[in-house]
Amino acid sequence: MNVYTLITGASTGIGKALAADFAASGDNLVLVARSRDRLEELAAELHRKHGVDVRVCSQDLGRAEGPASVFAFCADERLVIDKLVNCAGFSVAGKFAVMPPEELHQMAMVNMVAVGGLTRLFLPAMIGRGRGAVVNIASLAGFQGVPGMAYYSATKAFVVNLTEALTEELRGTGVRIYAVCPGFIDNDQFYNRAGHDRSRIITPISSLSVVVKAVRRGLAGASIHELPTLFDRMMVFSQRLVPRSLVVRIAGIFAGAKE
Numbered sequence: 001m002n003v004y005t006l007i008t009g010a011s012t013g014i015g016k017a018l019a020a021d022f023a024a025s026g027d028n029l030v031l032v033a034r035s036r037d038r039l040e041e042l043a044a045e046l047h048r049k050h051g052v053d054v055r056v057c058s059q060d061l062g063r064a065e066g067p068a069s070v071f072a073f074c075a076d077e078r079l080v081i082d083k084l085v086n087c088a089g090f091s092v093a094g095k096f097a098v099m100p101p102e103e104l105h106q107m108a109m110v111n112m113v114a115v116g117g118l119t120r121l122f123l124p125a126m127i128g129r130g131r132g133a134v135v136n137i138a139s140l141a142g143f144q145g146v147p148g149m150a151y152y153s154a155t156k157a158f159v160v161n162l163t164e165a166l167t168e169e170l171r172g173t174g175v176r177i178y179a180v181c182p183g184f185i186d187n188d189q190f191y192n193r194a195g196h197d198r199s200r201i202i203t204p205i206s207s208l209s210v211v212v213k214a215v216r217r218g219l220a221g222a223s224i225h226e227l228p229t230l231f232d233r234m235m236v237f238s239q240r241l242v243p244r245s246l247v248v249r250i251a252g253i254f255a256g257a258k259e
């Protein structure tokens with residue numbers, strides 16, 4: 001059986017780091033993003049280093065047909081997807097009221113619609129085989145609204161809630177689903193795309209490797225959320241002790257993304 005791990009957003013940052021980690025563990029890969037050149041370069045490198053088969057599926061997940069095109073690519077190539085890692089996503093920093101509506105639409109398509117669509121398409125075969133995993137890269141921003149990142153935090157709340165509900169729907173099927181919820185990560189590509197001045201962020205900024213470790217922990221464990229660092233866990237826990245309005249205000253100050 002041609003068993004593969006499919007990773008969206010594999011051309012840079014967290015997705016690229018995850019691709020390297022899965023390849024090092026011997027997984028064959030399907031890499032998805034728009035940047036074909038970057039994916040092909042990475043595929044060649046991972047094949048050379050680890051001897052695994054790496055396929056490139058260049059797709060724009062901001063298009064409504066994106067998830068179905070990825071699914072069709074795998075079906076045409078007879079690839080069995082055993083792990084789906086929904087990592088593609090982006091943020092735009094600033095005041096919601098002045099954001100270009102098309103940017104908001106694209107964010108919704110990539111961060112939410114594609115995550116739901118790909119999960120819906122690949123789950124039935126995993127359930128049928130009685131094994132598999134869906135790893136959703138959400139964010140600490142999904143646990144409360146973040147002023148200055150309002151729409152982004154809402155898209156990540158969607159991912160957290162979808163994942164939570166599916167953990168229960170998938171109980172007993174042999175298929176695992178969980179959300180990895182990092183705080184800020186050291187990846188300029190993400191901040192540049194978002195127009196987010198990272199010097200204004202006043203929480204710790206973690207390395208890509210903490211997310212990779214959290215994904216690994218999640219695969220071996222049973223939790224619904226993987227919070228990569230102690231700080232992330234403290235942030236979520238402390239929400240129980242503080243009025244909601246204060247949680248939101250603090251999140252905005254910590255993120256420093258309002259202007």
Ligand SMILES: NC(=O)c1ccc[n+]([C@@H]2O[C@H](COP(=O)([O-])OP(=O)(O)OC[C@H]3O[C@@H](n4cnc5c(N)ncnc54)[C@H](OP(=O)(O)O)[C@@H]3O)[C@@H](O)[C@H]2O)c1
Nearest residue numbers: 009011012013014033034035060061062088089184185190
């Ligand atoms: N960096 C952080 O601080 C942080 C913290 C918490 C959560 N996260 C989440 O982690 C995930 C990865 O972020 P990152 O830091 O690795 O950012 P990144 O380096 O900017 O990577 C984003 C990835 O998504 C892909 N992507 C964006 N738009 C796409 C589209 N329309 N169609 C297909 N692929 C698309 C990009 O590829 P192409 O441009 O080649 O299409 C790229 O591979 C995101 O979901 C993000 O929300 C990031």
